Amino acid sequence: MTCTLKTILLLLLALVPAVTQAQHKAVSTGPVPSWLVPWQPNLQQKPNAKHISDGFYLLLAETQYHAELKSDYHHYVRQIVSEAGIQNGSEISVDYDPQYEKLTFHRIVIKRDGREINRLAGASFKVLQQEEELSRFIYSGTYTAWLILEDVRKGDQIEYSYSLTGVNPIFDNKIDEEYYQVTAAPVVNFYRNIIARPGRQLHFKAFNHAALPQQRSWNGLTVYEWHNINLQDTDNFSHLPSWYNPFARLQASEYNSWQEIAQWAQRINTIAPPGNAVKSKIAALKQQAGNSKEAYLQAALRFVQDDIRYMGIEMGEYSHRPNTPDKVLAQRFGDCKDKSLLLCTLLNGNGISAHMAYVNTDLKEAVSQRLPSPTSFNHAIVCATPGSKTYWLDATLSYQRGALADFCEPDFQLALVITDTTTQLTPIPKKKNGHIVIRETLTLPEEERKDGSLLASTTWYREDADAQRAAMASASLKDKEATFLTFYRKFYGEMALKDSLQLHDDADSNIFRIRENYVIRHLWKKDSASRKLLFSIIAQSPSDILPYVTDENRQVPLAIKYPFDQDYQIIVNTPIEWSLDEKPLHIKNDYYQFDFTATRTGKQIVLSYVLKTFRDHVPPSFMPQYAREVKEIQKTTSLDLTLKPALLQPAGQPAGNGNWLAIVLAICAAAVFAYLGAQYYKHSVLPVQHPLEPLPIGGWLALLAIGLVFSPMSDVLVLCEAKVFNYETWTGISARRDMGNITLVQLFLIGDMIIRVFLLCYSVLLAVLFFNKRDTFPFALATYYFINTLYLFFFHRIYGYYFGESTQGNFLDPDSIVWPLLRMALWVPYLLMSPRAKATFIMPHPALLRDR
CATH class of the missing domain: 3.10.620.30 (C8orf32 fold)
Structure with a gap:
């Protein structure tokens, strides 16, 4: 049993005599008061059906208050229109304080089919203690008289009236009331009054266009009357300041001044x-x-x-x-x-x-x-x-x-x-405020399967230290650890406490510190599209301080936390140096200030946030600018980092093993392409000319000759680097579950290898055609460049999709798509237009010469 519960029980035991005495003051019955001001409602009227909720509406609501007799009379008629009304409208309850109020019921009847059924006689009221503030350690001694009506049917009218006589003596019998002039449910006939002697000087103040009372004399008394109440939807706006009240209401006070x-x-x-x-x-x-x-x-x-x-x-x-x-x-x-x-x-x-x-x-x-x-x-x-x-x-x-x-x-x-x-x-001028300093240090692992860590240190000063000290005292350390862990799990997923919370309370300086230490499991997440490893740095959202709004045309003030002053940094220790292009953001106006900067020093990134508030609300006139600025602020609260993953190597597999299946496939592909190359060599595109005296290779063609000699060598090196030939890579891909359909990945690697074998055989064929001055060389070279360009274009994209890293760097890379395009742009026009080239590549296949 907690101390709070014990305290409440002890309090209730101490109050048993007062409670017993109050319960002996049973609800009484009596005739309708004779002092009531005559009023004639129209009971034939009906409300708009679309406004009826809970299955019933108030056909009549009458309240008359006689200040001299200290009597408050209430009269209601409920019209039950559906089965829901039977459930929701068949109970009568009245709150009162038996210390100074007497509750008297005058009438309880059910009107059905033109007849009245009296339910006052024999009514069994339950007097219940209603201490809604007991959880706040406040006992007010209020009670509720509660009656459950039996045999209520659809179409019934429930009419009841009662009086509360007596006022709290502490207020010297002075009138001090506040009346709301709005209702969430239809009231067809409404009447309220205050009856007082003419010597009372009443002051009225209307809020939100509330109606002031009509005043008249009656039986030597002054009557202040209201005949209307407005149907108004409940306020749907969130984050309203505590002092803002949007409803029409009227205050009546007999007091003249604050003095x-x-x-x-x-x-x-x-x-x-x-x-x-x-x-x-x-x-x-x-x-x-x-x-x-x-x-x-x-x-x-x-x-x-x-x-x-x-x-x-x-x-x-x-x-x-x-x-x-x-x-x-x-x-x-x-x-x-x-x-x-x-x-x-x-x-x-x-x-x-x-x-x-x-x-x-x-x-x-x-x-x-x-x-x-x-x-x-x-x-x-x-x-x-x-x-x-x-x-x-x-x-x-x-x-x-x-x-x-x-x-x-x-x-x-x-x-x-x-x-x-x-x-x-x-x-009460506010000269000093609290201050909060937060430092979150994230350490990211260099490999996918390793854990990361989070070290969080929060320091509260002055009134913020008081509030945090009280909060920590209200719960166990174990509960607080669970609460803090749940908070960070919303950001970083699977986490665990590495050490217990460390608390340091410097009471003399009023500084309160908490240090948290966590392990972050599976910190790196695989992106399904790019297959890169991702980690999102997420800052504590300022939405609790500056709430996010969707309607920039909001016409009511928006509550923001005040006072608030926070210095917040996220320090990220990274395994590699990241480029950082986050732009700073600085906002300051009459209501708040926000400053964001992102800096990088070596392998450390620091995100800095400063947030201060100067008022407890933002007015409607500032709302468009506020909505825009909050969107900009929210953009700074996360930073995505990506890491290229290394392929997984199964345990126990020695490095350097070859994938013999891929090697055999490559040899077979090479044989097929060599055969096709030999068949193509027999093809000619020019008619046989005589005399067949081609020019020797010279001029610019000498440069092309050097390239064609080294091209097969380069293609051999590229082919040997293909991942499909590495056994560890092949089996590693088979073991991965984050790359989608593994078969498609393996087919891609095999297809890439076959295309590389094809390009190698093609480069050898080009060299043979070139040095034999074959007439098919110009067309074959143009086709080679085109195929090579398409290959590089699609290969880079598919490879990046599956393996999360690009094989293409800048245009200086030999693997860049720029090079085949440049070579094609240079040599193809030269071979087509140069007289020397036209006179060089004219030789048909020797078989054509023999046929001649």
Whole structure:
């Protein structure tokens, strides 16, 4: 059983008396209130059928609030239209707080076929404790009265009404409400009002084009009325700032100013003279800190943060009224207001000016757009001034470390400081931020089957160190290792921890470090198209900080993480030197800054990323530029490296063995091509001329003669280098499973060998034709060059496809396709147009001369 679960169970046991008392306050029944403002709905109306969901709709929704009687009346009629409505609309539930509210049901009927079936009599309500915030260690004492209706049928109307009487006494019976004027499901007849005496000064503020109330007098009272509610789809946008609310709503408040809220807060947060236990703690802290006010402040803060656990029992008026510091110190737990008041008491006990301050962790500076109201805030902190410097302290933080001067201000932006001189909200300037430094070192193996490694070192500073320290304390080291390993496996596949996580916490400097060491299995991946070995360096995506957007015309703000400051490098140790042509990227605007550079030194590549944010959102007007820049940023987060693989050599096979099958095939092919060459030699293309006196070989033909002499020698060397003659290569290909159809690969190698034998025999034939001045030589030479060009063109591409490496370099390579093209462009026109060539190659086959 975890400590958290134990704490919750102990809390529930401590609250058994209060729970038992609340359960004895059963749901009551009674007549409809007599004070209701008359209203005549049109129950014959129907909504647009396409808007109906869950199988039912609200034919009527009525809410009337009598502020003087502290009574809130609700009246609803549900129309069941399908079987789904029977499932989804046959339950009635009402939330209430029995500490100050009384729940009374007036009417529950089912209307069917023109008759009413009374379900209020004998209704068996289940009163359930609904503590949705218990996981956050907050107990509010709210309950839900729940009734499951029996025998509900398609076409039924379910009508029910109830009243909640009573208000939280902490608010002095002042009106402070917020009404939404939108609904996700159809409401055919809608009515809401506030009934108050004329002396109440109500203020209204509309948001997103909400309607202000109609006002009239009735029975000596003022009635504020609304008759319409708009059907609106739920907001489908993601990554909305916490302070942004797109829905039409209206705030009604009886408070006049923030000064009035501060005065109200002073009354309920009075710093009373400390009791003996608090006095003793103040004395102990003074002794610990000596004469240093800042040391005392830090010691008191550390005590309240670490030794007073977070737990809130916020029932009734204690939703906003804190417990006394002596009680909090004795029980050693409290919520934000309890802990803040205790901290203020400790600080003021040593002459340090400290006041509670209200903030809204979601609305932040947008709280200023609301009407003054106690419910505009959801958190309490402390504003302390030991001398000339102001510190904003959150007593609910855990594991906050470091020197007081290095504390980062919380990003709450605005606060209502609880003093007798406060008239406005006070800004909380953000002067210091955290910082994150990440170094990932990848070492790539030089061979396909060897493992790579990843060494990751992350360092957090200031508030980021606090957050990471708390996160590491909330889970076991084993769980964190599994989480971190899963994170990197998304990038690099099969991995394993080489060493346990190494943690180093420098609490005095507030620096927290984690070192991770992994083995990457099968780092090199085979590309199915090129057969090259591939590895993709993948950077941690900035999408958690700068979310990717698909709609550059987005008309709502986009939340980005703030504050954020990260220095991130990937260092890659490579087995060979890679060329690197990654362009740097530098972006800076009012909302964020991104810098990317890629450098190479020898066999080491360094990818550097710097990302900072300056605001917590991007406005709609900037969205087109943001969308473009995020796309550019995403392009820098990966780099593909390729390595030419060596052919696999099966174990136990000695080097140098020949493939005798290929050798025999080559000899047979040579015999066939020699025979065909001899047959071709007998062929003539010119008629026999007399006298047959060819010119001697000279001039430019002498250069051609040298080439034809050495060409067979070169072809022999090329033929001997064919992979098919190497036994290890042949069997290695047979063992590979990453090259597709192995038979096709072997046929390609055999075909390549046969073509090389053909070209060798052809080059010998050309030499014989040349020196015998045969008339068929010019055509045979042109054909040879053409065949050689086609061979080189297709061979390079097929070879690269199967073996992941190109055999063709630049044009200076003897294997380049450029050379046969140049030779063909030079010699073929010369043989066709040169008078000397025409007078040289005129000899027919000797057999033709004998026939003459």
